[in-house]
Amino acid sequence: MMSMKILAAEERATEFFYRIHIDDTKLIQDGTPDPRYVREFNWGKEPPEGQSVDQYLAAIKREMKLLCEDELRRMTTTPLADQGEAL
Amino acid sequence: MAYQKPVQLYGRTTADGLANIEGGNALAHLLGYNGSTWDRWRNNTQGTLLASAERTAAVQSANVTNYNANAAILFLDVTAASGTGGLSIYFDAKDSVTGKYFRLNAAPSAIIATGSFAFMLAPGVSGKGADVSQITGGVISPVWRVRVNVGDASAYTYSIGYALIV
Numbered sequence: 001m002m003s004m005k006i007l008a009a010e011e012r013a014t015e016f017f018y019r020i021h022i023d024d025t026k027l028i029q030d031g032t033p034d035p036r037y038v039r040e041f042n043w044g045k046e047p048p049e050g051q052s053v054d055q056y057l058a059a060i061k062r063e064m065k066l067l068c069e070d071e072l073r074r075m076t077t078t079p080l081a082d083q084g085e086a087l
Numbered sequence: 088m089a090y091q092k093p094v095q096l097y098g099r100t101t102a103d104g105l106a107n108i109e110g111g112n113a114l115a116h117l118l119g120y121n122g123s124t125w126d127r128w129r130n131n132t133q134g135t136l137l138a139s140a141e142r143t144a145a146v147q148s149a150n151v152t153n154y155n156a157n158a159a160i161l162f163l164d165v166t167a168a169s170g171t172g173g174l175s176i177y178f179d180a181k182d183s184v185t186g187k188y189f190r191l192n193a194a195p196s197a198i199i200a201t202g203s204f205a206f207m208l209a210p211g212v213s214g215k216g217a218d219v220s221q222i223t224g225g226v227i228s229p230v231w232r233v234r235v236n237v238g239d240a241s242a243y244t245y246s247i248g249y250a251l252i253v
Contacts, residue, residue, distance in 0.1 A: 014186025015150065041149040044179075044232065045186055048145035059146065066138035067149075 002026075004068055007033065016043045016060065022068040039068060103127055103154075119155055129154045132251045136233045139166065139246035147188075148232045148247070150181060156251035158209030159227040163220075165201045165245040172238030173197025174245065176221075178208050180228035188232065192223040197238055209252065227251065 008019040018041045026037040041064055047056030101116050105125040117128035136148040153159075163176055175197050179188035191208055198204055204220040208227055215222045233247055 014181075014183070043149050044147055044181065044188055046188075048147055048234070048236075051144065059144070060149075062140075063137065063146065063148070066140050067135060070135055070138035 004065065007038070011045075012042075015045060016057070017041070018043075018060075018064060020064060020068055022072055039064075039071065041067075101127060126154050129156065129251070129253065131253055132156070133249060135246065135248050136161070137235070137245070137247040139164070139244065141167065141242050141244045142235075143237070143240050143242050145237050146235045147179070148234075150230050150232050151249065151251075153227050153229050153231060153251055156253050157226050158207070158212075158252040159231070160208075160250045160252065161206040161233055162248040162250070163198065163204040163206070163245060164247075165198060165204070165243060167242070167244035168199060168201045169239075169241030169243060170199055172241050173199040174243055175236040175238070176204075176206050176247070177234040177236065178206070178223070178227065179232045179234045181230040181232070183230065188234070190234070191225055191228070191231075192221060195221040 002023045002025045005021045005024045006018060007021050008017065010017045020039050020041070021033040021037060022039055023037045024033070026034040028034050041060075043060050047053055051059070103124075103126040105118065107125070118125040119128050134151070136151070137146060159178060161176060161178070163174070165174070175195055176192075177195075178191040180191050181188055192206065195206065198220070203218060205216070205218050207215070207219055207222045208225055209222070210224065210226055212222045212224055233249070235247070237243075
């Protein structure tokens with residue numbers, strides 16, 4: 001069963017940085033994450049108006065999960081029944 | 088006769104942030120100097136800023152790095168709308184010194200209905216297309232994001248994609 005994993009999460013001078021393994025079953029031979037399944041995100045540090053930093057960080061995680069799920073969907077193809085038929 | 092250092096040819100893997108090297112690069116790609124390293128020259132690029140989901144609060148996307156584009160288009164697709172409050176879409180340019188963001192477009196009309204809406208930021212634009220909600224004369228910055236401000240805490244389901252135009 002695949003899951004998504006935060007490989008790195010860092011507070012930097014002007015941004016929050018995250019590196020995400022969007023499918024932790026995708027590894028290369030040495031056991032490290034397949035770079036094709038790794039995404040990096042940099043977020044501004046100031047929360048939107050009316051939000052606390054904790055609320056903002058929770059929102060960031062939600063948005064990253066949505067983006068990674070969207071990315072996985074785009075990487076997946078399903079053959080149609082038409083495949084191989086004469087046109 | 089003056090000594091001349093031999094020129095060495097390097098076969099290199101295409102990547103961003105290539106270090107300066109002495110000699111010739113055997114690399115059939117355009118590179119652009121960013122002040123300290125070399126980045127690949129980009130064609131038009133596109134991507135997702137916010138995936139489709141229901142949201143009830145203001146949102147800022149992750150930063151997008153723009154290598155050599157001048158113009159940007161945002162594609163807002165609203166599939167469920169409360170009809171109140173509304174969504175206001177901004178291009179935010181990041182100041183690399185302070186980390187502060189600067190809005191590049193004027194306050195747009197809030198989107199309160201479902202539909203597809205485009206927002207364009209480009210040099211010298213005039214006359215907007217049928218599905219373009221706002222055009223702004225200007226250029227997109229090296230690091231930018233989209234900001235979605237909300238008029239109230241009601242629910243909207245939407246996604247935002249982008250295109251960077253060279």
